[in-house]
Amino acid sequence: xxxxxxxxxxxxxxxxxxxxxxxxxxxxxxxxxxxxxxxxxxxxxxxxxxxxxxxxxxxxxxxxxxxxxxxxxxxxxxxxxxxxxxxxxxxxxxxxxxxxxxxxxxxxxxxxxxxxxxxxxxxxxxxxxxxxxxxxxxxxxxxxxxxxxxxxxxxxxxxxxxxxxxxxxxxxxxxxxxxxxxxxxxxxxxxxxxxxxxxxxxxxxxxxxxxxxxxxxxxxxxxxxxxxxxxxxxxxxxxxxxxxxxxxxxxxxxxxxxxxxxxxxxxxxxxxxxxxxxxxxxxxxxxxxxxxxxxxxxxxxxxxxxxxxxxxxxxxxxxxxxxxxxxxxxxxxxxxxxxxxxxxxxxxxxxxxxxxxxxxxxxxxxxxxxxxxxxxxxxxxxxxxxxxxxxxxxxxxxxxxxxxxxxxxxxxxxxxxxxxxxxxxxxxxxxxxxxxxxxxxxxxxxxxxxxxxxxxxx
Ligand SMILES: Cc1cc2nc3c(=O)[nH]c(=O)nc-3n(C[C@H](O)[C@H](O)[C@H](O)COP(=O)(O)OP(=O)(O)OC[C@H]3O[C@@H](n4cnc5c(N)ncnc54)[C@H](O)[C@@H]3O)c2cc1C
Numbered sequence: 001x002x003x004x005x006x007x008x009x010x011x012x013x014x015x016x017x018x019x020x021x022x023x024x025x026x027x028x029x030x031x032x033x034x035x036x037x038x039x040x041x042x043x044x045x046x047x048x049x050x051x052x053x054x055x056x057x058x059x060x061x062x063x064x065x066x067x068x069x070x071x072x073x074x075x076x077x078x079x080x081x082x083x084x085x086x087x088x089x090x091x092x093x094x095x096x097x098x099x100x101x102x103x104x105x106x107x108x109x110x111x112x113x114x115x116x117x118x119x120x121x122x123x124x125x126x127x128x129x130x131x132x133x134x135x136x137x138x139x140x141x142x143x144x145x146x147x148x149x150x151x152x153x154x155x156x157x158x159x160x161x162x163x164x165x166x167x168x169x170x171x172x173x174x175x176x177x178x179x180x181x182x183x184x185x186x187x188x189x190x191x192x193x194x195x196x197x198x199x200x201x202x203x204x205x206x207x208x209x210x211x212x213x214x215x216x217x218x219x220x221x222x223x224x225x226x227x228x229x230x231x232x233x234x235x236x237x238x239x240x241x242x243x244x245x246x247x248x249x250x251x252x253x254x255x256x257x258x259x260x261x262x263x264x265x266x267x268x269x270x271x272x273x274x275x276x277x278x279x280x281x282x283x284x285x286x287x288x289x290x291x292x293x294x295x296x297x298x299x300x301x302x303x304x305x306x307x308x309x310x311x312x313x314x315x316x317x318x319x320x321x322x323x324x325x326x327x328x329x330x331x332x333x334x335x336x337x338x339x340x341x342x343x344x345x346x347x348x349x350x351x352x353x354x355x356x357x358x359x360x361x362x363x364x365x366x367x368x369x370x371x372x373x374x375x376x377x378x379x380x381x382x383x384x385x386x387x388x389x390x391x392x393x394x395x396x397x398x399x400x401x402x403x404x405x406x407x408x409x410x411x412x413x414x415x416x417x418x419x420x421x422x423x424x425x426x427x428x429x430x431x432x433x434x435x436x437x438x439x440x441x442x443x444x445x446x447x448x449x450x451x452x453x454x455x456x457x458x
Contacts, residue, residue: 005031005167007454008186008195010174010209012036013068015431015443016201017157020166021106022451027458032166033195035188037173038065041155048275054334059173060277063205066170067154069432070440074268074287075150076248077441079104080140083250083265084439087446090419099445104143106444110156111149118144118290120247126392133391136252144247146290177213183426197426199450201443202433205278207317207413210433214415219423221413224435226316228323228378229262229304230370231273231284231404232386234359236299238395243269243299253388255305255381262385266302270295273363273404275335281324284335284363284404296362302407303389305381320408327373327406331366335406338370340386341399346371358400370405409438420453421446428454 007023009016012034023032037059038044044061048054063069079100081088087096111117122139130137145153162168169190176187183196202209214221242249251264271288286300309316327336338349339357348369354361371379382403390397414435415423421436423429428450431443 004183004194004196005033006195007032007197007199008193009034009199009201011068011201011203011206011431011433012038012066012168013201013203013431013443014070014440015203015437015447016068016199017154017161018103018106018444018447019199019201019430019451020161021157022448023455024161024164024166026451026455028164030455033169033193034066034161034166035169035172035174035186036064036066037189038170040168040170041066041071041151041158043170044071054275054277054282056277056280062274062276063278066158066168067151069203069205071151071154072147072274072287073150073440074147074266074271075145075440077104077107077143077145078140078439079143079441081442082138082140085437085442087436087442090436091449096442096445099449100441102448103441103444106157106448107143107145107153110153110160112152112156115149115152117149118247120144120245123245126242126245126249129392130251133388134253135388135392138250138252139246142247144290147287148294149290174209177216177427197454198428199447200427200429200433201431201447204410204432206433207410210415210429211413213427214413214423217424217427220416222435223309223314223316224410224414225306225308226320227263227304227306227409228320228374229302229382229405229407231286231300231302231407232396233273233298233300233362233402233404234396234398234400236270236297239267239269239299239393242393243267249301251389253385255384257380257384258377260305260377260381262303262305262381264301264303264385264389268300271298271300271362272296273300273361273365275363275365281321282328282333282335283324284365284407298359298362300362303382303385304407304409305378317410320410323373323375324406324408327370330368330372335363335365335404336368336370336373337361337363337365337402337404338368339399340397340401340403343370343403344383357402359402361402363404365404370403373405421450
């Protein structure tokens with residue numbers, strides 16, 4: 001594969017794809033490649049999809065491959081800066097919104113005729129109801145693609161990139177980067193290659209790669225927060241008042257006992273709970289399809305508790321992983337599931353009780369006891385949050401509500417960067433892997449922004 005490109009984008013998720021789109025739109029002559037450690041989007045198949053447990057593929061097709069971690073997501077593009085990252089702080093509200101809206105416009109361009117994409121706005125009455133119960137409902141415009149349309153739109157975007165001369169390099173993990181005159185030499189799973197500039201868009205999954213890159217180039221890194229918690233599943237009707245009006249309730253809460261901040265997010269109406277393998281650790285997540293025929297009678301969302309570590313500890317990712325590993329250990333390599341009623345009575349859920357549950361689990365997980373895998377502080381925060389949410393959506397704290405664990409989000413390192421998201425001359429870091437973003441819109445916006453900075457400078 002020895003070849004020299006003007007720009008190599010490492011990682012084919014939304015950040016990398018939008019960067020390639022932005023570069024190609026502005027400069028048809030630029031030679032661009034996307035090196036992606038996973039498969040092509042068409043070849044991404046999870047062997048556990050038939051309800052079997054995770055079989056620990058060397059490269060997880062759920063989190064890796066063209067279209068990135070968001071390939072099978074619910075495709076909720078939050079068109080704002082109130083959550084999903086801190087791009088507004090980095091660029092200023094107006095500029096961040098300009099690029100977030102441009103992501104929306106690219107999605108529109110690749111939406112096939114006849115496919116209707118739903119958009120949701122804010123709702124004052126629901127915001128007030130939450131405020132009256134010590135909860136803060138975050139509001140933002142949301143473009144909801146749904147899993148099926150999201151994948152279709154990503155496939156169309158990828159095809160356009162290919163047709164316009166962007167080279168796609170699947171199964172091409174970049175292992176090492178070294179400076180050479182005029183650019184960088186990359187050691188990849190398919191052999192060496194070179195580029196004048198690099199856009200690193202490796203997502204959460206590439207945390208170790210980014211850490212190593214920064215260490216080898218002497219780039220300072222700051223430790224970031226970690227969020228640990230569970231995926232919660234119940235009957236869809238319980239949250240319908242919210243989901244029918246704003247689609248995705250994102251709610252913040254400050255817990256009474258520890259005064260910690262928790263958040264309810266990643267809501268999936270009529271959705272399913274899923275398992276994902278992050279470097280050998282299986283965690284819970286969730287998504288839903290836009291196609292009414294694929295809807296379930298459940299909804300699911302995450303409740304996560306944020307922890308900000310202070311000196312001297314600086315490895316929040318390992319901390320979060322160690323608890324997920326504990327849950328996998330107890331769950332024989334799988335995610336744990338527990339009824340809320342069992343959790344508050346201090347007993348494990350067993351197959352018998354799960355079999356009688358009114359909420360039918362949408363993920364085959366191991367019935368067990370989450371209190372054996374979660375620290376007391378986080379467990380207390382989660383239980384308090386469920387009772388708080390029950391006040392605005394009665395039934396949330398029902399005995400039959402299911403909690404899957406663990407789910408965690410880590411954004412452990414935030415390397416030093418300039419205003420163009422350049423971590424050193426010729427290397428740009430974007431998306432979830434930058435420690436700045438936590439979602440599709442802002443990752444995509446960073447890709448478009450960096451593409452403009454690179455082409456402006458040419
Ligand atoms: C199940 C699920 C549901 C989600 N739902 C939503 C949602 O509805 N809305 C939302 O806003 N966000 C959602 N998210 C989060 C969203 O998917 C991410 O924020 C987004 O994908 C980040 O984009 P990215 O391009 O930065 O990274 P990613 O999408 O993670 O892409 C990074 C890519 O880089 C590749 N890579 C990593 N290391 C290397 C390497 N060394 N060499 C080559 N390639 C490498 C990976 O294989 C991966 O494909 C969801 C995530 C999951 C897992």
